Amino acid sequence: MTRWRAVAGGFALAACSEALVFAWTGRVTLLGGLAGSALAGYLAGGGSAEGAWHGLLTAMAWGIVLIPGLVALSVVTDAPLPFPIEYLVPYLDSAGEATAAILLTASLPNVAAGAIGSYTRSQDERARRDGERPQRRRADGDVDEA
Template sequence: MTRWRAVVAGFVLAACSEALVFAWTGRVTLVGGLAGSALAGYLAGGEPADGAWYGLLTAMAWGIVLIPGLVVLSVLTDAPLPFPMEFLLPYLETAGEATVIILLSASLPNVAAGAIGSHARRQDDQSNRSERSSRTSNSDVEEA
């Protein structure tokens, strides 16, 4: 069963952080999507595969909004391509190469960010368990 709250939370973080970056710098980056994917992975649970999946879902949901927005921005304001696309595209010769680079750079980093988020969740869960077990053992010693 899909944990849509994790996807929505990641989407909201991506939208808010990208809006702040755009308001501050006037540029669009892909960093907000990475942060959103990491949050979605964290909220999804401690399995890296789950985190990767929710990172990808968040990236695709955010991309559905971001890509048309970028097209509108580029038509109306002549805005540059998002970082790092603006630096990679001049080295590509065909539309196929550009498509592959755009799709991979929009998905693989988000999958990794989601997996890292779920790994962080696993570490937090393990430290909380060890903290609880040390509290119980301390309270057992105090009762004796």
């Protein structure tokens, strides 16, 4: 089941971080989307597949906003392609290769980031659960773990 609040949180982080990067450097990257996908995976929890799904949804939602923004920037200014796509273009020979490269660089890393986010949450929950393990006292006052 999709947790839309997790996707919205990831989208908000992606938008804010990309806005900061653009204001600071004048360039657009795909790194804000990665951070947003990782946050969405963390918020969604529920295993790696769940995190990967929410990471992909966040990437697609962010892409719906980012791509028209990039087109507008390229029309108004001479904005370069986003990192890392600008470094891949010289190695591509056809429009099909370019389309596949753009789609893969805009989706697969976000899926992995979402899965890593949910894995991180499961590790946090496990550490929290282990830290709250009940303790019992022995007769002589020493503490043993249950």
